[in-house]
Amino acid sequence: MLTIALCFLTGIICGVLLRGRPAILKGVSWLTDLTVGFMLFVLGLSIGANETVVTNLSSLGLDGLALAAGAIAGSLLAMLPLSLSIFREGS
Amino acid sequence: MKGSLLLLGCFALGIAAGWLDWMPSWLVEGNAELFVLYGLLLLVGIGIGCDSKAVKNILRVNVKALSVPALVVLGSLLGAAAVSIAVGRVGLRDSLAVGAGFGYYSLSSILISQIRGEELGVIALLSNIFREVLTILLTPLLAKYCGKLYPIACGGATSMDTTLPVIHRSVGNRYAVIAVINGAVLSMLVPFLVPILLS
Numbered sequence: 001m002l003t004i005a006l007c008f009l010t011g012i013i014c015g016v017l018l019r020g021r022p023a024i025l026k027g028v029s030w031l032t033d034l035t036v037g038f039m040l041f042v043l044g045l046s047i048g049a050n051e052t053v054v055t056n057l058s059s060l061g062l063d064g065l066a067l068a069a070g071a072i073a074g075s076l077l078a079m080l081p082l083s084l085s086i087f088r089e090g091s
Numbered sequence: 092m093k094g095s096l097l098l099l100g101c102f103a104l105g106i107a108a109g110w111l112d113w114m115p116s117w118l119v120e121g122n123a124e125l126f127v128l129y130g131l132l133l134l135v136g137i138g139i140g141c142d143s144k145a146v147k148n149i150l151r152v153n154v155k156a157l158s159v160p161a162l163v164v165l166g167s168l169l170g171a172a173a174v175s176i177a178v179g180r181v182g183l184r185d186s187l188a189v190g191a192g193f194g195y196y197s198l199s200s201i202l203i204s205q206i207r208g209e210e211l212g213v214i215a216l217l218s219n220i221f222r223e224v225l226t227i228l229l230t231p232l233l234a235k236y237c238g239k240l241y242p243i244a245c246g247g248a249t250s251m252d253t254t255l256p257v258i259h260r261s262v263g264n265r266y267a268v269i270a271v272i273n274g275a276v277l278s279m280l281v282p283f284l285v286p287i288l289l290s
Binding site for chain 1 (some may be wrong): 097098099101102103104105106107108109110111112113124127128129132133134135136137139140141142143147155158159162163165166167168169170171172173178180183186189190193197198200201202204206209210212214215216217218220221222225226227231233237238240241244245247259261262272282283286289
């Protein structure tokens with residue numbers, strides 16, 4: 001957990017130091033996409049080989065959908081005080 | 092959208108390869124994945140740090156703009172907790188971690204599957220993809236019938252990139268700035284919040 005936060009913070013500091021070089025930013029975003037693609041491929045690999053996960057894929061999907069609906073509903077409800085006060089439209 | 096499909100393609104390809112038992116053993120054994128994850132976080136951080144606009148936006152914002160992501164965090168976690176308690180299939184902490192992805196499915200699912208295992212990783216991946224897709228579908232309706240803040244809240248971390256075009260079209264320039272700030276703050280919280288919730 002600490003390593004995760006440290007990697008992220010180190011990245012931000014490196015990024016600030018590397019500012020003003022668009023070529024680097026472009027390369028970094030390309031490399032990020034590549035890494036994410038690779039990690040998702042590896043995640044897929046371990047899922048495909050895991051019989052319990054494959055056979056339960058649809059029920060895991062339903063769990064995911066329920067949680068997404070809950071998180072969205074919660075976020076929308078949380079906007080209610082804001083839209084009635086400091087973000088009152090037309091004010 | 093094209094990028095999301097490509098990533099989903101990588102994931103599907105991985106499942107097929109795993110199912111067909113085409114597993115390079117160096118990927119399964121050892122902890123190469125963990126180091127790739129660290130590298131990924133480093134890259135995401137560099138991307139944010141490099142982007143002077145993103146950092147300036149976050150530093151410049153006032154309490155008013157920060158109230159949106161703060162309440163989205165609260166709402167997402169409470170909503171996920173409510174589903175966990177009502178449905179009783181995914182544990183409370185696990186549900187909170189999935190909710191704390193805020194739609195940032197690539198990073199949250201990778202983090203969660205590393206910390207907690209593949210099963211929850213899949214739930215996190217699908218759940219956060221659903222959040223993005225539902226946002227794209229619901230944005231015009233939410234903006235019209237509820238208000239301009241609502242599509243932004245619905246999008247969570249995605250409101251600064253993948254769902255920004257559709258949100259922008261529905262809410263206009265002024266609220267698009269809030270969408271970017273909201274997305275940036277939530278994206279930065281994911282790598283902290285997910286491991287904390289699962290520890």
